[in-house]
Amino acid sequence: MxxxxxxxxxxxxxxxxxxxxxxxxxxxxxxxxxxxxxxGTLFATFLALRNKTxxxxxxxxLFSLSTxxxxxxxxxxxxxxxxxxxxxxxDRAVGKMQFWFLITVLLGIAFxxxxxxxxxEYLHEHLGYSTxxxxxxxxxxxxxxxxxxxxxxxxxxxxxxxxxxxxxxxxTAPKYYVASLYWHFIDVVWVFxxxxxxxxxxxxx
Amino acid sequence: xxxNAESLMQPNQKNGLFSWLKxxxxxxxxxxxxxxYLFGGGLFFLIGGIEAMLIRLQLTAPENHFLTGSAYNQxxxxxxxxxxxxxxxxxxxxxxxxVVPLQIGARDVAFPFVNxxxxxxxxxxxxxxxxxxxxGGAPEAxxxxxxxxxxxxxxxxxxxxxxGLQVAGAGTLMGGINFLVTIINMRAPGMTFMRMxxxxxxxxxxxxxxxxxxPALTVGLFEIFFDRLFGGNFFNATNGGNSIIFEHIxxxxxxxxxxxxxxxxxxxxxEVISTFSKKRLFGYHSMVxxxxxxxxxxxxxxxxxxxxxxxxxxxxxxxxxATMAIAVPTGIKIFNWIFTMxxxxxxxxxxxxxxxxxxxxxxxGGVTGVMxxxxxxxxxxxxxxxxxxxxxxVIVGGVILGLFxxxxxxxxxxxxxxxxxxxxxxxxxxxxxxxxxxxxxxHFLGLMGMPRxxxxxxxxxxxxxLNVVSSIGxxxxxxxxxxxxxxxxxxxVKGEKAEGDAWGTGRTLEWSIPSPAPEYNFAxxxxxxxxxxxxxxxxxxxxxxxxxxxxxxxHMPSPSIMPFxxxxxxxxxxxxxxxSDKGVHxxxxxxxxxxxxAMMLGCMLVRxxxxxSGFHIHKEEIIETEKGMSK
Ligand code: HEM
Ligand SMILES: [Cu+2]
Numbered sequence: 001m002x003x004x005x006x007x008x009x010x011x012x013x014x015x016x017x018x019x020x021x022x023x024x025x026x027x028x029x030x031x032x033x034x035x036x037x038x039x040g041t042l043f044a045t046f047l048a049l050r051n052k053t054x055x056x057x058x059x060x061x062l063f064s065l066s067t068x069x070x071x072x073x074x075x076x077x078x079x080x081x082x083x084x085x086x087x088x089x090x091d092r093a094v095g096k097m098q099f100w101f102l103i104t105v106l107l108g109i110a111f112x113x114x115x116x117x118x119x120x121e122y123l124h125e126h127l128g129y130s131t132x133x134x135x136x137x138x139x140x141x142x143x144x145x146x147x148x149x150x151x152x153x154x155x156x157x158x159x160x161x162x163x164x165x166x167x168x169x170x171x172t173a174p175k176y177y178v179a180s181l182y183w184h185f186i187d188v189v190w191v192f193x194x195x196x197x198x199x200x201x202x203x204x205x
Numbered sequence: 206x207x208x209n210a211e212s213l214m215q216p217n218q219k220n221g222l223f224s225w226l227k228x229x230x231x232x233x234x235x236x237x238x239x240x241x242y243l244f245g246g247g248l249f250f251l252i253g254g255i256e257a258m259l260i261r262l263q264l265t266a267p268e269n270h271f272l273t274g275s276a277y278n279q280x281x282x283x284x285x286x287x288x289x290x291x292x293x294x295x296x297x298x299x300x301x302x303x304v305v306p307l308q309i310g311a312r313d314v315a316f317p318f319v320n321x322x323x324x325x326x327x328x329x330x331x332x333x334x335x336x337x338x339x340x341g342g343a344p345e346a347x348x349x350x351x352x353x354x355x356x357x358x359x360x361x362x363x364x365x366x367x368x369g370l371q372v373a374g375a376g377t378l379m380g381g382i383n384f385l386v387t388i389i390n391m392r393a394p395g396m397t398f399m400r401m402x403x404x405x406x407x408x409x410x411x412x413x414x415x416x417x418x419x420p421a422l423t424v425g426l427f428e429i430f431f432d433r434l435f436g437g438n439f440f441n442a443t444n445g446g447n448s449i450i451f452e453h454i455x456x457x458x459x460x461x462x463x464x465x466x467x468x469x470x471x472x473x474x475x476e477v478i479s480t481f482s483k484k485r486l487f488g489y490h491s492m493v494x495x496x497x498x499x500x501x502x503x504x505x506x507x508x509x510x511x512x513x514x515x516x517x518x519x520x521x522x523x524x525x526x527a528t529m530a531i532a533v534p535t536g537i538k539i540f541n542w543i544f545t546m547x548x549x550x551x552x553x554x555x556x557x558x559x560x561x562x563x564x565x566x567x568x569x570g571g572v573t574g575v576m577x578x579x580x581x582x583x584x585x586x587x588x589x590x591x592x593x594x595x596x597x598x599v600i601v602g603g604v605i606l607g608l609f610x611x612x613x614x615x616x617x618x619x620x621x622x623x624x625x626x627x628x629x630x631x632x633x634x635x636x637x638x639x640x641x642x643x644x645x646x647x648h649f650l651g652l653m654g655m656p657r658x659x660x661x662x663x664x665x666x667x668x669x670x671l672n673v674v675s676s677i678g679x680x681x682x683x684x685x686x687x688x689x690x691x692x693x694x695x696x697x698v699k700g701e702k703a704e705g706d707a708w709g710t711g712r713t714l715e716w717s718i719p720s721p722a723p724e725y726n727f728a729x730x731x732x733x734x735x736x737x738x739x740x741x742x743x744x745x746x747x748x749x750x751x752x753x754x755x756x757x758x759x760h761m762p763s764p765s766i767m768p769f770x771x772x773x774x775x776x777x778x779x780x781x782x783x784x785s786d787k788g789v790h791x792x793x794x795x796x797x798x799x800x801x802x803a804m805m806l807g808c809m810l811v812r813x814x815x816x817x818s819g820f821h822i823h824k825e826e827i828i829e830t831e832k833g834m835s836k
Contacts, residue, residue: 052445130436133445
């Protein structure tokens with residue numbers, strides 16, 4: 001699979017071994033800082049509008065803990081599997097890394113399927129995007145997160161496939177690392193969505 | 206444009222227009238991107254300036270019928286939006302690109318590819334916005350685009366506003382991250398944070414503000430976008446929405462934005478004043494501290510734009526105090542500049558004239574700022590010409606004077622020729638006097654009750670005289686700007702060749718290398734020994750800065766057309782959405798947007814698959830180039 005000579009030549013933390021790698025590493029952390037503001041603003045809007053149901057269905061009429069809980073578990077586990085992938089990367093085990101990234105991607109797809117079925121059900125219960133201020137802010141916040149998951153799935157898939165040819169080098173390692181960082185971030189955002197949107201929606205009125 | 210090409214010696218430029226175009230469309234060199242930003246911003250500056258003249262023309266006489274109603278609103282909105290997002294922002298990025306890597310002893314920015322992408326997104330964002338003139342009318346809700354005016358009452362122009370700013374904003378955000386990483390990671394050996402030149406410091410803090418402020422704008426614009434195109438209810442009160450949310454989001458972005466604009470000008474002033482006083486900057490450490498403090502406070506004051514909304518006395522008081530607190534670090538800076546000049550051997554070059562004139566002008570803007578920060582008084586000032594006077598004093602009298610100082614100061618470094626000083630002084634005096642004649646009377650117009658954003662006033666209101674004075678001043682500013690254009694053309698044709706240390710009293714690293722800087726910037730990475738390291742070396746009798754590495758091959762990133770193609774993709778997406786409002790051929794327009802998104806993802810995939818290994822400039826080649834260049 002990977003080129004044999006890589007195993008000897010690359011250092012213990014290949015993701016930050018070169019200046020380019022370090023740049024990517026810090027740049028991506030900063031980017032996540034910006035993403036935090038982005039989601040923070042969406043959360044703020046949602047919190048301001050979450051009770052403005054305009055006569056349409058409200059959070060506690062719709063949300064069922066079981067599906068959302070399943071989605072949460074799936075996403076948390078996928079974060080763990082992406083950690084395994086990065087650990088495999090540091091051990092220069094390409095195959096193993098690809099395996100764990102594959103699991104991560106599959107879990108991401110499972111999460112998306114759950115989310116889409118959930119949205120379909122809400123539509124069925126007459127919560128359209130234009131129903132109320134609650135519905136617009138809900139779909140926008142959760143949908144933006146969903147788009148991030150979708151992008152993560154596409155991204156991790158492409159680099160996992162590329163790993164067949166490129167292996168683990170000081171050029172590719174930062175890419176794997178940064179992708180897994182992104183995946184953790186999505187996961188953290190979901191934890192907030194779970195609490196602020198769903199738990200608060202069901203429990204706190 | 207051959208003048209331009211000639212002055213930027215490019216060996217592979219001999220075969221005509223096509224390769225000239227190719228060089229500029231594919232460049233990832235920070236020095237070339239700086240030139241692109243400068244001329245891109247300059248183009249929009251001329252457009253925004255014409256819009257300003259149209260506004261003044263309308264307001265010169267009472268009950269004038271030259272430009273009324275919707276047409277006036279469009280010109281007014283486009284003027285403000287253009288000047289903030291497509292003039293001031295790119296000019297700042299022009300200087301950050303031209304100067305920051307040189308000041309920290311780096312060969313390029315951290316992400317050269319992203320740097321090019323940032324430029325093209327900005328430029329095409331501006332094109333998208335301006336195409337609205339020809340495709341159904343420009344936006345007309347003011348540069349602030351308050352909802353529900355922008356969501357429920359206006360036409361397609363607002364879609365151009367939303368998507369143009371969205372595209373340009375994405376570019377700005379990338380630029381911000383790029384400069385943060387560049388400054389954190391790419392400093393030459395010995396260049397500690399507390400040895401960084403002040404301009405680099407302000408670039409750093411400004412980039413941090415961009416990082417934390419622009420995503421809020423992104424969300425605000427998306428919410429307008431969803432309300433307009435997909436029937437969202439964020440700001441629709443009938444269905445439970447709340448338009449005050451938009452005001453909060455806009456100003457949480459908007460106030461940091463005004464400090465994003467002013468901080469680099471503060472930095473430019475610190476460089477120019479100390480160079481032309483032949484003294485080190487007074488109070489370097491307090492300058493750094495004040496910069497960081499201003500950056501921090503910038504996020505704490507947004508409600509001063511919303512005093513009259515009715516958030517209550519407690520909120521208003523807290524934000525009033527926070528706003529007034531910003532005057533303290535700003536005052537520190539003002540005094541430090543004055544003390545830098547104190548006892549110096551001051552030379553009044555055009556650059557320094559601009560820098561020195563900044564000080565009293567900006568102070569006046571700050572004083573009206575503190576006046577506006579008193580909520581009880583602001584109930585009177587709000588939405589009057591007094592506010593217009595305030596922000597023009599800080600933005601034109603601050604940001605623009607600072608940028609012009611930087612333009613004259615760094616032009617030799619960017620292009621290898623000095624702008625003409627005689628023309629420069631004509632340019633300065635017309636612009637400076639014209640500015641005060643235009644905007645000083647506007648304070649009084651405001652106090653006399655003239656509201657902002659109205660297209661006319663009545664003859665019996667005693668507003669005519671001051672409005673005429675204001676318009677005459679605007680002509681002065683226009684003559685100043687035209688002189689600048691003449692100067693630029695003249696300099697390209699006949700300008701004097703510049704030395705490496707163009708002003709003779711340069712203190713920072715950019716002056717230690719030839720003008721214009723060679724492609725690789727530093728033949729050898731410099732070793733930095735303190736603040737104003739080049740000055741130190743000169744005082745020690747050295748002609749060159751001590752090197753931190755032996756002469757060797759230099760690795761460079763390859764040029765790429767991808768940034769341009771990616772930006773085109775997003776432009777296609779934007780047009781898809783712009784023409785999808787209110788059911789007109791929705792499937793077609795969404796298909797267009799879909800194609801754009803697919804193109805974008807395709808570009809990203811190609812970028813991910815193809816690793817750029819770059820190329821090397823060989824040692825011999827560097828020695829050859831260094832010999833041939835002016836020193
Ligand atoms: C540093 C550069 C500054 C810039 C670029 C700037 C820019 C602006 C702009 C553009 C507005 C108009 C907003 C609108 O469209 O209504 C404004 C308003 C205001 N500025 Fe500044 N400003 C600056 C400094 C200051 C300072 C130093 C203060 C106070 C210490 C201040 C206080 C205010 C207040 C209170 C308003 C609200 C006025 C109102 O709308 O009633 N500004 N500023
Ligand atoms: Cu403000």
